Amino acid sequence: MQFYSSLASFFAQASPYVARFLAGWQFVSDSLHQIHPILLILAVIGLTLLVQGLVIFFATRHRRKVNNRTISSYVQQFVEERSKSEAILADLDIGVIAYSFDGQMINANPAARTMFQPQGIPDRLDEFFERYGQNNGLQAARLLGRDDIVVQVVLADKILRVRLKESRFEEGRKAGNLVIVQEITDQERLEKQRKEFVANVSHELKTPLTTIKTYSESLLDWGLDEKNDDGIRKDVRRIHDDAIRMEHLVADLLLLSSIDSKGIRVRMEQQDLAAMVRQTVDRLMHQALDKNIVLESFAVTTIPPIYADRSSVERILVNLISNAIKYTDKGGSIKVYIGHLIDDVYVKVVDTGFGIEKEHLPHIFNRFYRVDMTGSRMFGGTGLGLSIARELAELHGGKITVDSTLGKGTEFSVILPSAEKIYRDTLTAIHDGLTSQSLINQFAQRDLEDCARDCFDPDKDLESLDAEQCEQLLNRLNDTVGVPT
Numbered sequence: 001m002q003f004y005s006s007l008a009s010f011f012a013q014a015s016p017y018v019a020r021f022l023a024g025w026q027f028v029s030d031s032l033h034q035i036h037p038i039l040l041i042l043a044v045i046g047l048t049l050l051v052q053g054l055v056i057f058f059a060t061r062h063r064r065k066v067n068n069r070t071i072s073s074y075v076q077q078f079v080e081e082r083s084k085s086e087a088i089l090a091d092l093d094i095g096v097i098a099y100s101f102d103g104q105m106i107n108a109n110p111a112a113r114t115m116f117q118p119q120g121i122p123d124r125l126d127e128f129f130e131r132y133g134q135n136n137g138l139q140a141a142r143l144l145g146r147d148d149i150v151v152q153v154v155l156a157d158k159i160l161r162v163r164l165k166e167s168r169f170e171e172g173r174k175a176g177n178l179v180i181v182q183e184i185t186d187q188e189r190l191e192k193q194r195k196e197f198v199a200n201v202s203h204e205l206k207t208p209l210t211t212i213k214t215y216s217e218s219l220l221d222w223g224l225d226e227k228n229d230d231g232i233r234k235d236v237r238r239i240h241d242d243a244i245r246m247e248h249l250v251a252d253l254l255l256l257s258s259i260d261s262k263g264i265r266v267r268m269e270q271q272d273l274a275a276m277v278r279q280t281v282d283r284l285m286h287q288a289l290d291k292n293i294v295l296e297s298f299a300v301t302t303i304p305p306i307y308a309d310r311s312s313v314e315r316i317l318v319n320l321i322s323n324a325i326k327y328t329d330k331g332g333s334i335k336v337y338i339g340h341l342i343d344d345v346y347v348k349v350v351d352t353g354f355g356i357e358k359e360h361l362p363h364i365f366n367r368f369y370r371v372d373m374t375g376s377r378m379f380g381g382t383g384l385g386l387s388i389a390r391e392l393a394e395l396h397g398g399k400i401t402v403d404s405t406l407g408k409g410t411e412f413s414v415i416l417p418s419a420e421k422i423y424r425d426t427l428t429a430i431h432d433g434l435t436s437q438s439l440i441n442q443f444a445q446r447d448l449e450d451c452a453r454d455c456f457d458p459d460k461d462l463e464s465l466d467a468e469q470c471e472q473l474l475n476r477l478n479d480t481v482g483v484p485t
Helices: 002-030 037-091 110-115 125-132 138-143 185-226 229-260 273-290 310-326 358-363 373-379 385-395 419-431 439-455 467-480
Strands: 095-100 105-108 148-154 159-168 174-183 268-271 294-299 306-309 333-341 344-351 399-405 409-417
Touching: 095 110, 095 125, 110 174, 125 138, 138 148, 138 159, 185 229, 229 385, 268 310, 268 439, 273 294, 273 310, 273 333, 273 344, 306 310, 306 409, 306 419, 306 439, 310 333, 310 344, 310 385, 310 409, 358 399, 385 399, 385 409, 409 419, 419 439, 419 467, 439 467
Parallel strands: 294 333
Antiparallel strands: 095 105, 095 174, 148 159, 159 174, 268 306, 333 344, 344 409, 399 409
8 A cells, every 4th residue: 555655646746747748749649650660779779778777766755755654653653762771770760770781781770770879789690790790699590590689789888689680682692681670778787686585586586485484484383382481482582573573575576566556545635744753753753762772853843734655655654754763873863844935845854874975875765775784684674775765755645765974874855746736747748639548647647637526616627727727726726635734
């Protein structure tokens, strides 16, 4: 069909020349009787060659145009496909590096270049093996002729999983090498933490279990018959203390598990933090008096209510104050300050205890981290108290900081947002079309919706409230719900 179209096009272009030929044909025919037959034959041959030449010329020119259009189309398609491929590679979080069959780098996407900073990506595959394949088996696997290799490359501050795969054409000829890179620093860190956590839990459970088993066996074997009442009572007390220790450890582990899985059950309400601090200090006062430690609390400013789960905040306060008592010598002092700064409420626990070396401060909130193993054993505890306190504070949108001087004492600060800040931030996020995944903001939204139904139309959406109505809603919550007296 294309041939016929091309032929029609040719005749359309050649028609002027044919018309001129026919117009002069009459003159030629009138003179034929005067021309020698040989000349006539030559004229016919020449005319035929002319027509053939015209046909070939126009056909060739048309074919060239068609071919040029086809080539241009292919080139354009290639450019578009390459642009799409490069755009996809640029958006990938996974690094991709392509080397040609002779080992020359063809391309590397931005993710790969970022992952290999600052060392960079070598232009040659041999250099890549030499730079990144010395201590991980990459070079050895290559020498063994493997065409699909997966190793880890450890750089200064990151860990990369590198897969090198050799590509071939259908006929088996080598096409090149593809390097696929994925950063697994966080995964490896979490896996390391998981293993350490399991090992620590096993150790912490095994220690009291061993004590319970040993003392109970001694009592059963000979102790009940040969020990006096004081000796028996002492062994039973040791068994009881380690049983309590195990109970606390299991409770702490269950709490951490519920926090990690976001399955912790809390009841967020406005709370009087100053009153909670006073009650906690009173509850722990006997521990301080047993060591002749002065334990006091001070309200620096008027304290606005916080939006919190009461039992969780009490857990934070108990952990920090009991730790201060535990690591403060007899005759020392502990002061607990409560204050208000802009939109936050804070509690500072300041002791005159042993203090902590600076190198340990960044790690003391890690699970099972101990500054002094001997000291930890002497003073007891599960090694999870500070970790739990920090995670509970973060659950409430707050944080815990620490400052310490060895031999002089330690200061822990708990900073929590005020209830008004939680409500205001939640309402602002709703108006901005944002959905918070934070547990505390979800509870706050529930309270805002309940209050809006009481203040305005029951079907009124929070998104439809104007500025005046929002302010009215916030004032209503601050005035009527849980404000401390």
